[in-house]
Amino acid sequence: MARESVGELVRRLRLTRGWSQQRLADALAHAAPGRIPPTRNDVSRWEIGTRSPREWLPFLAQVLGVPRDLLEAAKAVRPPEPAPRVLTVADFLPEGDPLAPLSARTGRRIGAGQVADLARRVHGLRLADDVVYGKDLIAPALRELRAAVTIYREGTHTEQVGRELLRAIGELAQIAGWVASDAGEHAEAERIYRLGISAARAAGDGVLSGNVAGSLAYQWSNTGRPRDAVDLAAAAVAEAGPDAPAKARALYLDRVAWAHTRAGQDRPAMAALGEASEALAQDSASTESPSYLYWIDAGELQVMEARVYTELHRPLRAVPLLTDVLGRYDASHARELALYLSWLAVAYADANEPEAAAGTAGRILALGQSGSERTTERTRIVLDRLLAFRDVPEVAELLAS
Numbered sequence: 001m002a003r004e005s006v007g008e009l010v011r012r013l014r015l016t017r018g019w020s021q022q023r024l025a026d027a028l029a030h031a032a033p034g035r036i037p038p039t040r041n042d043v044s045r046w047e048i049g050t051r052s053p054r055e056w057l058p059f060l061a062q063v064l065g066v067p068r069d070l071l072e073a074a075k076a077v078r079p080p081e082p083a084p085r086v087l088t089v090a091d092f093l094p095e096g097d098p099l100a101p102l103s104a105r106t107g108r109r110i111g112a113g114q115v116a117d118l119a120r121r122v123h124g125l126r127l128a129d130d131v132v133y134g135k136d137l138i139a140p141a142l143r144e145l146r147a148a149v150t151i152y153r154e155g156t157h158t159e160q161v162g163r164e165l166l167r168a169i170g171e172l173a174q175i176a177g178w179v180a181s182d183a184g185e186h187a188e189a190e191r192i193y194r195l196g197i198s199a200a201r202a203a204g205d206g207v208l209s210g211n212v213a214g215s216l217a218y219q220w221s222n223t224g225r226p227r228d229a230v231d232l233a234a235a236a237v238a239e240a241g242p243d244a245p246a247k248a249r250a251l252y253l254d255r256v257a258w259a260h261t262r263a264g265q266d267r268p269a270m271a272a273l274g275e276a277s278e279a280l281a282q283d284s285a286s287t288e289s290p291s292y293l294y295w296i297d298a299g300e301l302q303v304m305e306a307r308v309y310t311e312l313h314r315p316l317r318a319v320p321l322l323t324d325v326l327g328r329y330d331a332s333h334a335r336e337l338a339l340y341l342s343w344l345a346v347a348y349a350d351a352n353e354p355e356a357a358a359g360t361a362g363r364i365l366a367l368g369q370s371g372s373e374r375t376t377e378r379t380r381i382v383l384d385r386l387l388a389f390r391d392v393p394e395v396a397e398l399l400a401s
Contacts, residue, residue: 006057006074011047013064021047027063028056088235110155115164118148122171123291129175133335134183136371141176145192148172163203170200171292174212181219182335184373189219207248207290210240214255221255222374226263233259246283247296250276254304261308269312273305299325303340310343315351322347335372338364342378346385354389358398361386365401 004012014024021043029037038056045051053060054075061068125144128137152165173196180189193216200209214236220229233256240248257272280301283289289296306321322344329337341364348357361382389395 004074005049006053006071007047007049009071009074010043010053010060010064013066014043014047017064024063028059031059031063032056088238108155110151110157110161110165112161112164114151115161115168118151118165118168122168122175125172125175126292129179130333133372133375134179135373137179138176138183138185141172141179145169145172145176145195149195166199166203167205167208170196170203170205170208170212172196173199174208174215174292177212177219178215181215182372182374184377186219186223190216193219207240207244208292210236210244210248210252211290211292213239214252217259218255221259221262226259229259230256230263230265230268245289245293246279246281246287247289247293250280250283250301251293251296253279254301257304257308261311266312269308273301273308276301276304299328306347307343310347310350313350315347318347319344319351334367335375338367338372338375339378342375342382345382349385349389354386354392355394357382357386357389358392358394361398365398 010024014021019027020040022040025038025040025043029035042051042053046053046056052075057071057075058068061071121144125137125141128140148165148169152162152169157165173192177189177192177196180186180192193212196212197209197216200206200212213232217229217233217236220226220232233252237249237252237256240252244252253272253276257269257276260266260269260272280296280298302321303325306318306325309315309318309321322340326337326340326344329340341360345357345360345364348354348360361379364379364382383399386395386399390399
């Protein structure tokens, strides 16, 4: 019989007592009050063999009720090579439960009527984001989110109403996180997104938690963490599951494509784009999708395809797609119009068409600032790209203005 490694032994002894990894970490903290306490993640790393618990062996022996020699002998056994593990959305959640109900609830009774009212407010905020941006919307978005969390934690409600409240919190967190990210408040956005993932998972809604997780992956793609974004975007697709509505799978695969693009992984990016298109092709009038996916259509996938081609420096493919898409937008959607124009300007520059790039950049500037930090950053990128053509009169005039 093969001997156990120390991690395997610790896991077996822990399970024999019916303890969770957190329970074992708590017991060790109590047994060694002068030390920095281990976390659940520490216990997990010991058990899978990615870290040795050697300084904790005497305390493990104490709390697990075995001789220290037994653990010392097991320490000499080389642990098996861990099998590659596919990350899940749960891997990206913090420890603890920010949505734990208060031990003594003192709020009012919450019923279906209040939940329906909250759902309407959620959708109203979502529609507001189409025309009010980032810095102008973040305060009301956060007020709505905090109010919903307070209702859930302090109010009394049935289990079913509680699930609906959690679902509303998840949707609000996705919107509020998006707004915070649009305002350039990336750390705040990440905290909000993680809250939303927790709420959606607690509600048992994998499609919603996949949406919130995918939004965080999208932010990571754009803020210097593309490889982390690839893992989280893929986990979001898995979280939603193969039976998710067609629009959901299409959107989440689009985010996978963008994460691969930003990570410099051309082939996986193109493959994900193809999968997203195939997923959306399964949508029909009879298919029911969550209301937060109202904006997903073939045009949105076309936008992402064009952005991917631009990022991969394939302007001959990007320009026709973006030109087609931009024909559907007017100045009432200033942020989207400015963002899509920014990709078109870069594509023109890559195609060595500086005059067209300058004209497109002029259209962006004419739209003015919209409160969106994303728009501001994209404008900077366009102007920096045009510096290479500063000797072209149209570009020189634009830069001077």
